[in-house]
Amino acid sequence: MKPVSFISFDVEALPGRASEDPINRLIWGKVNGAEFGIRRISSILKQHKIKGNFLIDFAMSALYGDKVVAEIGNFILEQGHELHVHLHSEWLVRKWNIKGLFNGPAGLNQLNSQLNRQFLQFSAFKYAQLFGLNPICFRGGGFHFNEHTVEAAHAAGFTALSNFDCYRHREDWAVSEEGMNNEPFKWKNGLIEIPVDFSPEPLSFQWEKYEGHFGRVCSRKRRKTFNLTLHSWSLLKRSGELFEQIAPDHEERLHRICEHLTSNTEPMGYADWLAMPNDAPALTNYTCKGSIVEVPEKEHVCTMCGAVFGEKLPNDVCLGCGSRARHRQLHDVFSRVGNPFIGCRVLANFANTIEKVAFLSKASEVLNFDVRPVGEVDVQMDVQDMSLIRDESYDAFLAVHVLNHVANDRKALSEINRVLKPGGVAVLTVPYRESSSTSSCENVTEHYGSEALAKYGVGSYRRYGLQDVLELFGELFAVQAEIGFDPITQERMKVFILRKSPTVQITGMEQPKSSALFKAQAT
Numbered sequence: 001m002k003p004v005s006f007i008s009f010d011v012e013a014l015p016g017r018a019s020e021d022p023i024n025r026l027i028w029g030k031v032n033g034a035e036f037g038i039r040r041i042s043s044i045l046k047q048h049k050i051k052g053n054f055l056i057d058f059a060m061s062a063l064y065g066d067k068v069v070a071e072i073g074n075f076i077l078e079q080g081h082e083l084h085v086h087l088h089s090e091w092l093v094r095k096w097n098i099k100g101l102f103n104g105p106a107g108l109n110q111l112n113s114q115l116n117r118q119f120l121q122f123s124a125f126k127y128a129q130l131f132g133l134n135p136i137c138f139r140g141g142g143f144h145f146n147e148h149t150v151e152a153a154h155a156a157g158f159t160a161l162s163n164f165d166c167y168r169h170r171e172d173w174a175v176s177e178e179g180m181n182n183e184p185f186k187w188k189n190g191l192i193e194i195p196v197d198f199s200p201e202p203l204s205f206q207w208e209k210y211e212g213h214f215g216r217v218c219s220r221k222r223r224k225t226f227n228l229t230l231h232s233w234s235l236l237k238r239s240g241e242l243f244e245q246i247a248p249d250h251e252e253r254l255h256r257i258c259e260h261l262t263s264n265t266e267p268m269g270y271a272d273w274l275a276m277p278n279d280a281p282a283l284t285n286y287t288c289k290g291s292i293v294e295v296p297e298k299e300h301v302c303t304m305c306g307a308v309f310g311e312k313l314p315n316d317v318c319l320g321c322g323s324r325a326r327h328r329q330l331h332d333v334f335s336r337v338g339n340p341f342i343g344c345r346v347l348a349n350f351a352n353t354i355e356k357v358a359f360l361s362k363a364s365e366v367l368n369f370d371v372r373p374v375g376e377v378d379v380q381m382d383v384q385d386m387s388l389i390r391d392e393s394y395d396a397f398l399a400v401h402v403l404n405h406v407a408n409d410r411k412a413l414s415e416i417n418r419v420l421k422p423g424g425v426a427v428l429t430v431p432y433r434e435s436s437s438t439s440s441c442e443n444v445t446e447h448y449g450s451e452a453l454a455k456y457g458v459g460s461y462r463r464y465g466l467q468d469v470l471e472l473f474g475e476l477f478a479v480q481a482e483i484g485f486d487p488i489t490q491e492r493m494k495v496f497i498l499r500k501s502p503t504v505q506i507t508g509m510e511q512p513k514s515s516a517l518f519k520a521q522a523t
């Protein structure tokens with residue numbers, strides 16, 4: 001049988017490797033008005049009918065913003081390649097000003113358990129937030145990783161790593177026999193490692209070297225995999241630290257690699273391979289010998305995306321994911337009482353991307369609506385009149401800081417009650433004051449402006465008092481008020497979990513369902 005091969009490209013734009021505009025130079029490969037980046041790489045792969053594995057560095061999200069990262073990833077997905085996760089943690093450390101690490105290289109191999117967990121959570125969160133995908137395969141920047149990374153990748157939901165190379169890591173890793181010839185193996189937590197065989201940078205290497213690496217795979221491996229790693233900038237020539245010129249010989253060399261792979265191996269995507277049965281043995285013993293940089297305890301941690309900040313942020317918006325205090329507070333409550341939306345049909349009044357990824361990704365079905373025709377919603381509908389929705393047809397309802405912008409909140413609550421199944425749950429947050437009573441706002445247009453008010457009736461109608469809001473919700477629901485904590489602002493807020501009574505219907509055949517709240521615990 002032919003060996004299985006994987007060709008992978010780390011898609012990254014590290015500052016300092018381009019004199020200007022790292023994204024255009026190092027990802028799209030723009031030089032003199034032409035492109036020698038991932039577009040050209042993809043077209044070469046397609047000429048040879050090879051599916052590539054592109055591992056996108058999510059430090060770019062922090063460095064250059066989500067929009068450019070989304071564009072890059074969407075292009076790769078549109079081309080039919082696999083998109084996986086790469087992370088140059090040293091840039092997160094710098095960008096987020098994590099003291100104690102600030103001046104060092106700070107690869108994942110030098111980080112403790114907490115920072116590995118935060119950073120892997122961050123990369124998995126961004127992957128889900130930007131592409132709606134569940135994480136599969138991870139590679140650390142510079143192939144750096146340690147035992148904490150292996151644990152963190154598992155905790156963040158990855159199923160595989162492609163990091164290890166028994167030759168490269170001879171110094172810092174001691175592994176038992178199963179890992180000694182770069183065959184795929186399982187870490188103790190079940191994560192599969194797809195070891196790296198050859199990183200032929202720059203692509204001007206001597207062809208004999210390639211044959212030597214391939215020959216080693218054929219002669220030494222029982223489970224024959226050939227895993228090659230390249231970069232988004234591989235078609236450019238490096239001079240010093242900079243990539244400024246094109247390199248026609250690199251392009252010719254990539255063609256030759258593709259030709260060799262198609263005639264001598266079976267090229268595959270990591271995910272395609274992982275979906276097939278494999279008999280990768282468990283690694284019985286391993287230790288990473290690298291040393292860990294000590295860092296002070298971090299207080300400013302985003303519980304949603306994992307971002308860690310070395311200092312207090314100017315406001316409540318997380319620089320990693322854009323979540324606000326209310327989201328982290330909700331997240332905190334769900335981590336204790338369980339996520340009530342798992343497996344449920346959910347009706348959501350204007351859930352944004354953060355709320356969708358963090359709270360609704362495991363719902364069986366979500367209908368997202370708003371009274372305004374805004375981009376993210378599925379249907380335009382007023383919470384005060386949801387006549388489009390049948391009685392008792394949804395398990396759960398979500399509205400984050402919405403009710404204060406609705407003219408008739410009682411009417412909205414009665415509609416929410418009507419569309420929920422018996423025993424159904426509504427999760428609501430509203431801004432409130434602890435000790436005063438509910439009062440009207442002087443200026444209804446203060447938040448959304450006069451157009452939203454005139455066209456859709458959306459305004460800032462009232463400031464709730466805590467006692468009043470509890471009574472209001474209590475008119476139709478059993479109210480559970482849970483305190484959520486936000487570690488970025490250090491603020492607490494009550495989240496209201498309202499349960500419609502599980503009415504026993506005399507004519508009904510079905511038993512009322514038990515509350516969705518206790519169906520499943522958040523993971």
Ligand SMILES: [Zn+2]
Nearest residue numbers: 010012141142
């Ligand atoms: Zn890299």
Ligand SMILES: [Zn+2]
Nearest residue numbers: 302305318321
């Ligand atoms: Zn965040």
